[in-house]
């Protein structure tokens with residue numbers, strides 16, 4: 463019970479010891495691995511002694527991970543419920559977490575579930591945007607994320623009705639959730655539990671085929687917090703004795719005493735970290751902002767940047783042709799483009815700017831698209847063209863910054879006053895988005911200065 467007291471806010475006040483459970487089920491847990499309170503990230507796994515690089519930390523036998531079509535013969539009883547399978551068909555692919563969430567809810571409701579030791583130690587609540595008060599959803603101040611949050615909330619409300627209809631006239635024995643009521647809030651709990659803890663790994667799908675993208679919840683392993691500089695990785699291995707797939711966590715670096723064990727959840731932007739996990743990473747190198755490729759907006763930005771008569775709204779036919787190849791024009795275009803992240807300016811946008819701001823068709827057509835898309839290929843259409851393209855992006859950044867109703871300084875002083883957890887997350891999120899824009903502007907300004915000095919040097923020479 464002494465370790466149980468360090469599980470605040472878990473489904474059961476005193477969940478069973480997860481490490482013991484994994485070992486009892488035939489899994490392996492390194493003796494120096496313990497569950498501990500991580501100062502700011504909830505619970506985490508900690509090494510209580512030094513562990514050398516390449517050591518196995520945790521090995522889960524095949525029947526321990528929880529998947530939609532879990533190997534019932536080993537863990538639970540009976541096959542997958544047909545009501546559950548039918549309900550899962552209503553879940554769009556992008557909300558895959560809800561599908562596995564249905565299975566989680568079923569196991570949560572089942573008396574004596576094989577996974578109860580695991581489920582009872584899951585958080586009782588999740589601080590992610592679908593649960594934010596309306597005011598804090600607005601506080602995010604960033605339209606693409608507001609759109610995603612609203613979409614998920616709407617889905618949960620519709621799905622609640624779908625579930626109610628499916629459960630209406632069922633006999634108690636056929637009820638997939640043991641007769642318990644399921645509403646948008648419990649569905650939201652399950653979707654968040656999965657989105658914040660599941661990993662997509664190799665596994666058998668319901669059809670029996672092996673797939674490398676099967677979402678599963680990995681008891682104990684999912685106590686590892688995230689870092690872009692992980693000291694451990696997940697590996698999958700076949701058991702020596704038979705063909706079962708084991709899931710392992712292995713150290714990637716030597717681990718010092720008292721270090722937390724951290725995995726990389728993925729090179730994700732802050733939108734996904736916030737939506738799925740409920741946290742925001744400061745100075746996240748993968749964070750970016752989304753813009754819509756829009757001729758009128760680009761004309762305005764480019765005029766503000768000093769281009770006398772930009773023609774983004776009415777590109778000439780040869781330019782239009784290239785824009786179609788970039789999927790920025792033509793049938794079913796993909797108009798969402800990004801600034802920031804590892805690319806700085808999304809290749810498709812950069813190529814479009816270079817092409818539409820160029821006047822000489824032949825020079826453009828001599829170059830392949832990959833060169834036009836790459837920021838590391840310097841000024842492929844000449845310095846003046848590159849300067850106009852970069853200045854247009856800087857002006858786009860100014861416009862994008864203007865869409866945020868508050869300045870970073872105001873946000874910071876709000877945070878200092880002390881606010882609720884959800885307000886704090888929303889404010890941190892928008893500070894990071896604005897920082898991305900400012901960083902892009904800073905980088906491009908530096909490039910513009912360098913290019914301008916080269917242009918002067920050339921013209922003087």
Ligand SMILES: C[S@@+](CC[C@H](N)C(=O)[O-])C[C@H]1O[C@@H](n2cnc3c(N)ncnc32)[C@H](O)[C@@H]1O
Nearest residue numbers: 503504505658659684685686687688739740741
């Ligand atoms: C897979 S669980 C890890 C275990 C979790 N800390 C717990 O208490 O159960 C993922 C959750 O841990 C927290 N977390 C993990 N890494 C984090 C990080 N780098 N910054 C902030 N929170 C983090 C978030 O709440 C996230 O949703």
